[in-house]
Amino acid sequence: MLIDPVTLVVALIIASTPVLLAAIGELVVEKTGVLNLGVEGMMIVGAVTGFIVAVETGSVTLAYLAGMAGGMVLSALFAILTQVLLSNQVATGLALTLFGIGLAALLGVGYPGSTPPRVPDIFPQALQDIPIAGPILFGHSAMIYLAVMLVATVWYVLQHTRTGLILRAVGESHDAAHALGYKVIRIRILAILFGGACAGLGGAFLSVARVQNWIEGMTVGAGWIALALVVFASWKPWRVLFGAYLFGGISALQLRLQAAEVNVPVALLDSSPYVVTIIVLVLISSDRARAALNAPASLGKVFHASG
Amino acid sequence: MTPLLEIRGLTKAYPGVVANDDVSFSIAPGEVHALLGENGAGKSTLVKMIYGLVRPDAGAMTLGGGPYTPAEPRAARASGVAMVFQHFSLFEALSVAENIALGMETPPKPRDLAQRIHHVSRAYGLPLDPDRMVGDLSAGERQRVEIIRCLLQNPKLLIMDEPTSVLTPQEVEILFHTLRKLSAEGTAILYISHKLEEIRTLCDAATILRLGKVVATCTPREVSAAQMAEMMVGKSLSQPARGATEPGEVLLHVSGLSLEPASPFGTPLRHIGLEVRAGEVLGIGGVAGNGQDELLAALSGERRVEPGMIELRGERIGDTGPEARRKRGLLCAPEERLGHAAAPDMSLTENAVLTGRTRRGLDRSGFVGWGRARAFAEEIIARFDVRTPGPGVAARALSGGNLQKYVIGREILQDPDVLIVNQPTWGVDASAAAAIRQALLDLAQNGAAVVVISQDLDELLEVSDRFCALNEGRLSAPRPARGLSMEEIGLMLGGAHDMHEAQLRAATEAAQ
Numbered sequence: 001m002l003i004d005p006v007t008l009v010v011a012l013i014i015a016s017t018p019v020l021l022a023a024i025g026e027l028v029v030e031k032t033g034v035l036n037l038g039v040e041g042m043m044i045v046g047a048v049t050g051f052i053v054a055v056e057t058g059s060v061t062l063a064y065l066a067g068m069a070g071g072m073v074l075s076a077l078f079a080i081l082t083q084v085l086l087s088n089q090v091a092t093g094l095a096l097t098l099f100g101i102g103l104a105a106l107l108g109v110g111y112p113g114s115t116p117p118r119v120p121d122i123f124p125q126a127l128q129d130i131p132i133a134g135p136i137l138f139g140h141s142a143m144i145y146l147a148v149m150l151v152a153t154v155w156y157v158l159q160h161t162r163t164g165l166i167l168r169a170v171g172e173s174h175d176a177a178h179a180l181g182y183k184v185i186r187i188r189i190l191a192i193l194f195g196g197a198c199a200g201l202g203g204a205f206l207s208v209a210r211v212q213n214w215i216e217g218m219t220v221g222a223g224w225i226a227l228a229l230v231v232f233a234s235w236k237p238w239r240v241l242f243g244a245y246l247f248g249g250i251s252a253l254q255l256r257l258q259a260a261e262v263n264v265p266v267a268l269l270d271s272s273p274y275v276v277t278i279i280v281l282v283l284i285s286s287d288r289a290r291a292a293l294n295a296p297a298s299l300g301k302v303f304h305a306s307g
Numbered sequence: 308m309t310p311l312l313e314i315r316g317l318t319k320a321y322p323g324v325v326a327n328d329d330v331s332f333s334i335a336p337g338e339v340h341a342l343l344g345e346n347g348a349g350k351s352t353l354v355k356m357i358y359g360l361v362r363p364d365a366g367a368m369t370l371g372g373g374p375y376t377p378a379e380p381r382a383a384r385a386s387g388v389a390m391v392f393q394h395f396s397l398f399e400a401l402s403v404a405e406n407i408a409l410g411m412e413t414p415p416k417p418r419d420l421a422q423r424i425h426h427v428s429r430a431y432g433l434p435l436d437p438d439r440m441v442g443d444l445s446a447g448e449r450q451r452v453e454i455i456r457c458l459l460q461n462p463k464l465l466i467m468d469e470p471t472s473v474l475t476p477q478e479v480e481i482l483f484h485t486l487r488k489l490s491a492e493g494t495a496i497l498y499i500s501h502k503l504e505e506i507r508t509l510c511d512a513a514t515i516l517r518l519g520k521v522v523a524t525c526t527p528r529e530v531s532a533a534q535m536a537e538m539m540v541g542k543s544l545s546q547p548a549r550g551a552t553e554p555g556e557v558l559l560h561v562s563g564l565s566l567e568p569a570s571p572f573g574t575p576l577r578h579i580g581l582e583v584r585a586g587e588v589l590g591i592g593g594v595a596g597n598g599q600d601e602l603l604a605a606l607s608g609e610r611r612v613e614p615g616m617i618e619l620r621g622e623r624i625g626d627t628g629p630e631a632r633r634k635r636g637l638l639c640a641p642e643e644r645l646g647h648a649a650a651p652d653m654s655l656t657e658n659a660v661l662t663g664r665t666r667r668g669l670d671r672s673g674f675v676g677w678g679r680a681r682a683f684a685e686e687i688i689a690r691f692d693v694r695t696p697g698p699g700v701a702a703r704a705l706s707g708g709n710l711q712k713y714v715i716g717r718e719i720l721q722d723p724d725v726l727i728v729n730q731p732t733w734g735v736d737a738s739a740a741a742a743i744r745q746a747l748l749d750l751a752q753n754g755a756a757v758v759v760i761s762q763d764l765d766e767l768l769e770v771s772d773r774f775c776a777l778n779e780g781r782l783s784a785p786r787p788a789r790g791l792s793m794e795e796i797g798l799m800l801g802g803a804h805d806m807h808e809a810q811l812r813a814a815t816e817a818a819q
Contacts, residue, residue, distance in 0.1 A: 162414070169398050169409050176396040179360070180410050181380030297400060 003256045008249075009136050009153035011256075014210055017147050018202040018219075018249020022226035023233075023240045025198020026149055030230055031158065033171035033298035034190040037093025038078055040223025041100020042196050050204025051214040054116040063116070063208045064143065064201055071200020072193050074100055082302075083185050089300050093307040101217065102249040111214045119143075119209040122261050130269070133285040148241065150198075155237035167191065171296030173302040184303050199223065221274070228277045234294040250276055311336045311495045312357070312464055317366035319352055326352035329366070334464065337485065341527060343539055344516035346737040350499050353516070354466050354656040357497070358390045359383035371463070384412060386524065389457035390466040391450065397707045400570055406441055410456040427458050431485045437786040446595050447484050452528075454485065454513045462738055465489065466497045471505060475594055475795035476764070483509055489718065496713035501737070502765075503532035515539055540737055554772070555585030558756040559606075559637070559741070560618040560723045564625075566605050567603035573610040574598040576605060578726040580781045581775065583756040587787060590771030590788060591760045593800060598780040599760050600642070603729045607639035608632045619725065634665050636724030642714050642733065642760075644707065648714040651703040655695065658702050659684040659717055668719040685722070692742065708739035715743055726750060744770050764796055776800045 022039050029036050051065030054060060073200045078096050081087045121128065122145070123138035130138070158164035167187065170177045205216055206222070225247055232240035254269040310333035319327045323394055326349045334340045335636075344350050355361040357368065359377030368375040370728040377383035380390075394799045397406050404421055405478065408414040415423065428435040433451040437490045441449060450470060457465055463769040471479045486496055486509065486516045498510055504620065506513060507527045515523040515538045523535045530752070564579040576598050583589045593599060604610040606617065610631040619637055629639070641647040649658045669680045670740050684698035695705055702710060718726055731738035747770055751757045761767050767774055773785040776799035 030352070160407070165401075165405055165409060169401065169405075171400040174402050175394075176398055177409075179392060179396040181359070181384075182409075 003253075003260060003267050006051070006135055008252055008256060010139060011252040012245060012249040013136070013140065014248075015252045017144055018206040018210065018225050018246040019222050019229065019247060020241060020244035021202035021205065022151070022223060023229040023244060024147075024154055024237060025195035025202075026226055027230050027233070027235060027237060027240055028154060028198075028240040029191050030196035030234060030299055031296055032188050032191055033174055033296050033303075034082065034228070035074065035089050035093065035300040036088060036096070036186050036192060036195055037080055037227065038074065038096025038100065038223075039195075039199050039226050040219055041097035041103075042074045042224045043100075043206070044104040044197035044219045045074050045107075046071040046200025046203030046216070047207040047218060048111070048203075048214060049200070049246060051114075051116060051207040052107065052111060054204075054208045055111060055114045056156055058117045060117055060141075060208060064204050067190065067208075068197040068206020069198045069200065070197040071198070071203065073196075074103075075196020079189045079198070082228070083189050083192070086302050086304060089302070096182050097223065105216045105235065106217060109215050112216070113213065116208050116212055119212075132185050141209055143201075143209060149239045151237050157285050158237065168296070169255045169296055171238075173300045178188040178303070182300045187305075201224070202226070225274075225277060228281060231295075232277070232280050233287075235296065238296075247277065310334060310369075311338075311371060312375070312497075313369045314357075315367050315369075315422060316354060317353065317368070319356060319361060319363050319643040327356070327363070330516070330519070330521055330525065332514045332521065334495045334497060336463070336495055337490050337493045338512060339490050339498055341510035341513035342497060342499045342516065343501075343506065343513055343535060344607060345366070345501075345539055348516040348539075349519040351468070352391065354468060354497065354499065357387060357464075358466060359385070367502075381412065384410075384460060384462075387461070387463035388466065389404055389460055389462035389466070390469055391453045391457060391628050392468055397441050397449055397452060399440070400731075401436065401441060403435055403439050403441060403444075404437035406452055407437075407456045407459065418522045423459060424455060428455055430791075431455075431458065431488060432481060433485060445597075447474050450474070454482075454685040458489075458818040462494060462498060464495045468499045470498075471500065471502060475800045478489070478594075478794045501770070503527075503535050506535070507532060508701045512679070513762060516634055517541055533694060534697075534736065554587045556620075557582050557584050558620060559583045559758070560621075561619075562616060564602075564605060564616045566601055566610060566612055568601055569610065573601060574780045576601050577780045581785070582760075583753050583758055585724075585756055586751055588751045588757045588759060588775070589778050589785065590767035590774045591758065591782070592764055592774060593762065593777035596764055597777050599729055599777060600658070601729060601780070602777065602782075603639060603641055603760060606637070606727050607641070608637075622742055630665060633662065633721075634697075638662070638721055638726050639717040640718050640726070640731065641730045642729040642798075644710050644714060645703060649702040649710060652701055652703055653706075653711060654680045654699050655688070656698045657660050658713075659687065661696070663717060663721055669737065687713055687716040687720055689785040691746065692718065696725070711735050712743060714730050715746065723750075723755055725756045725758070727760070730762065731759060732761075732763065732766060740766070764793065776798075 022043055026036065026039055046067035049064045049070030053066035054063035074096060078092055082089050083090045119141045121139065122142050127138040128134045158168060166182060170182060170184050170187050178184050203219060207218060211218060229240055229243045229247065232243045250272055254272050257264065258266055258269055315331045315334040317327055317330045330353060342350050342353065352361060353546065356363050359380045359382055372710055373387060377386065404424060408420060414420055415674040424435060424437045428451065430472060433455060435448065435451050435455060441452060441705065470482060474482065492498060500506055510527045513525050513527045514521055517539065525535065560582050562580045564576055566576040568575055574597055579602065581589065589791050605612055608627055613626040614625040616718060618624065619635055624635065645651045650661065660669050660675055663683055669676055669683060672689055683700050687693065688695060688698060693709050693713045694710060705713065715728065715731055728747065731743050735743065744766065747759065749755055759767060768788055771788040774788040774791055775785040776783040778800055
């Protein structure tokens with residue numbers, strides 16, 4: 001056996017967490033009817049701000065907070081442009097990605113190769129030494145568990161609380177929500193900021209905990225995968241978790257296949273997560289009626305409060 | 308009795324137009340008060356001010372003796388004012404209970420709420436299942452959701468904006484029964500409608516608005532519908548006139564037309580068959596959401612079907628697209644003016660080209676002849692009395708009635724053999740509606756076959772030679788329109804719909 005399943009599972013959990021964080025944030029944003037295509041840009045800005053703070057202060061917690069702040073600043077820009085100035089969401093989101101990548105490269109000059117502080121594991125060594133279950137369940141830093149808890153929280157809030165009901169209602173029909181007196185724009189801005197914080201946190205986890213280095217353009221499409229994941233999950237939080245681990249698993253597996261010198265072209269393996277994403281998207285959207293049923297009905301539409 | 312709501316000198320101006328000018332009236336507890344007026348008379352703005360969606364520029368309101376200045380709908384609801392909207396303010400992908408919870412300030416726990424919905428809906432004869440998805444409900448049931456949402460808050464004043472426009476005659480009876488019961492319990496009702504006969508049977512008093520001003524008040528039971536119409540419009544209206552014509556050959560023949568809906572909440576068409584002859588108007592009635600949009604899409608060619616399902620002069624055209632059908636003489640005017648019949652941000656000239664290019668020869672080898680296109684647009688504007696500065700204006704800038712005259716005129720001036728229109732006068736003021744109906748009759752007079760799909764039964768009885776009903780995607784057999792009574796039509800529409808017959812009978816008897 002060339003590939004050890006236990007290390008593969010451990011690797012896939014770590015590999016999928018940045019995407020998971022970004023995707024769960026974007027899910028909330030899209031549930032309120034806003035399509036923010038700038039996830040990639042917010043992630044990479046979060047990655048660089050998190051990394052800089054990690055190197056300068058030596059605190060992992062501060063680094064994560066800085067990553068969230070970085071993502072939020074960018075998403076605030078998106079919120080002002082699309083919700084206050086009513087610009088087109090698709091174009092603004094794309095621009096945000098390009099802007100974020102450039103801004104991150106500028107901020108990160110001089111940091112590649114710096115060493116961030118070590119991210120501590122939270123469970124004692126004894127638990128981690130349990131065979132199989134130890135490394136998989138207890139061998140991670142706090143953020144891995146926080147990410148799963150975040151998914152659970154988002155699911156609970158959306159499904160079982162009044163706040164969640166209002167969020168879904170705004171995404172379903174902003175006109176009806178407005179007529180009932182809900183503050184559509186304020187709710188959407190808050191959701192966008194939440195999405196920005198999640199994407200930034202995902203980026204910070206990537207640079208500080210997973211790669212432990214800053215490399216220009218290091219997110220390499222993770223933000224786009226996160227966007228695809230939300231559709232793949234048909235806007236359901238638990239399916240986002242499943243999808244993130246699935247995609248994380250594919251990318252972890254392809255690295256190991258390469259290392260094991262399986263006779264498959266490297267380029268093909270590298271592109272496999274993206275190819276699988278496309279295939280899955282085609283499959284789930286082949287039933288038009290079903291896909292339309294799950295999507296928030298006002299997704300991507302400009303809301304203009306009249307009269 | 309001291310009035311419940313009193314309005315004094317309410318004024319609201321928008322750039323370029325005064326929507327409400329010094330409007331005053333009052334409503335007593337338990338009174339059913341009608342607000343009458345044409346489109347653009349300022350009814351919507353007025354109720355939006357009462358409901359806290361719009362703030363007045365001047366004037367004052369008192370509710371139950373105290374000053375009343377709602378800053379937002381929440382405040383209005385807290386003061387006991389509830390509103391049932393004309394365009395339903397419902398969320399299709401959420402359940403009945405969730406929709407109702409969204410309209411309440413402090414909703415009870417889901418289980419208690421479901422019980423209260425059961426209780427209230429039974430008490431008022433409006434049965435509803437709290438767990439059903441709103442997208443799966445009929446228009447009448449959706450309205451019940453809105454009404455129950457209001458009733459759960461024990462309102463002192465209930466505002467209803469055009470509540471009967473989407474209901475079958477039987478559903479209207481049930482609604483009136485509910486409203487009378489509420490009124491007897493002391494709830495005041497502000498009732499907005501164009502339907503004058505309804506107002507005469509239901510309302511205690513009426514305030515009539517024209518161009519933002521109160522022009523008259525009356526007691527509806529004591530005046531005739533024609534008198535009220537005159538007060539609304541400011542002049543008397545002529546009924547559309549038509550000569551007697553013998554129907555000619557069959558132009559459009561549809562048989563076994565079945566089609567799955569394109570959207571999750573659409574209605575499938577099931578084995579539709581119809582026949583229209585030259586010189587004839589066929590009216591298709593039905594409550595919205597029973598397959599009207601799907602039927603229009605199938606007839607216009609937006610959705611393709613089996614070739615033999617639709618025949619034009621014996622030629623099988625079911626699998627051809629809209630442009631091919633236009634070339635053969637079958638034209639359509641869909642319901643949604645902005646975004647379906649016309650592109651909102653394009654000029655009237657450009658919109659004329661979109662459907663008129665083939666039959667009016669507006670383009671040649673791929674190039675648009677803008678001179679000819681503008682001439683065509685100007686011809687429509689002149690012939691159909693479209694009020695607009697000129698053909699360069701964007702479609703969005705026109706009022707609903709003017710744009711509707713434009714899109715119907717655009718099709719009529721292309722000299723169709725068969726014209727299919729969906730809701731030709733929806734949201735159009737009375738005089739424009741009369742002009743559109745006259746144009747459709749003239750077209751039939753000149754030998755075209757016309758199909759009018761509409762929810763307005765009075766309109767259908769006025770223009771059609773034969774009438775059939777569309778109910779859950781099925782089309783009834785046609786009957787001569789002359790002499791058809793509202794009750795018969797109601798039964799054709801499947802009136803009872805989702806009601807048990809006994810319940811319906813009870814409600815009807817109680818209402819009489």
